[in-house]
C-alpha cells in the first residue's frame with residue numbers, strides 16, 4: 129500500500145492534523161454553527177462560543193471545508209473561500225475580534241478571505257490547532273532567511289572582488305600606456321619598482337603585492353604609488 133503521507137500537500141497535512149483533535153461538546157456545537165454559517169447563509173451565532181477553544185473550533189471547521197495554505201517553501205498565503213460577500217465580511221469581523229487582520233479578494237465568483245503575512249499565518253495555524261505545521265512553516269522561513277542572507281554576503285564578496293579586479297585592470301592599463309609612450313623606464317625609481325612588480329604579478333592583491341616589495345611596504349603605500357602611476361600615465365597631473 130502506498131504511503132499517503134508522502135503525497136499530502138501542506139494543506140493536506142494541516143487538515144489531517146486538525147482531523148485528529150479531540151473536542152469538547154461545546155466546541156462541536158461551534159463547528160456545526162460554522163457549517164450553518166458557510167452553507168445556509170446564517171450569521172455567526174456568537175452565543176455558541178462557550179469555552180476558550182470554541183472560536184478555534186469554529187475556525188477549524190471553516191478551514192477544513194474551504195481553506196488552504198501554501199507550502200512553507202512558497203510565499204506566505206492562507207485562504208478561506210466564501211460563497212458570498214456577506215460571509216466574507218462577517219468572517220473578517222470574526223477574525224478581527226481574534227486579533228487577525230484578513231484581506232478579501234474576489235476570484236471566480238467566490239470571495240476569498242486571505243492572509244499573506246508569515247507571522248499571522250503562524251498564528252492562524254496555531255489557533256486552528258495545527259501547532260506542528262505552524263512550527264514547520266516558521267522553521268522553513270527561518271532557513272530560507274538564513275540562505276538569503278548567505279547569498280547576500282556572497283554577492284557582497286563578489287562585488288568587492290569585482291571592484292578590486294577593476295582597480296587592477298586600471299593599473300595594468302596605466303602601465304601599458306606608459307610602455308607604449310616609452311615613459312615606463314622614466315618613472316621615478318620607487319614607482320618604477322612598484323609598477324614592474326604589478327606588471328609581473330597581475331593577480332596579486334594589494335596586500336600581497338606590498339609584501340613582495342624589498343623591503344616590504346604597507347598596503348596603503350602600494351596603493352598610493354599605483355594611484356600616482358595611473359595619474360602620470362593618463363597625464364592627470
Ligand SMILES: [Zn+2]
Pocket residue numbers: 152153154155156158178179180181182
Ligand atoms: Zn468549546
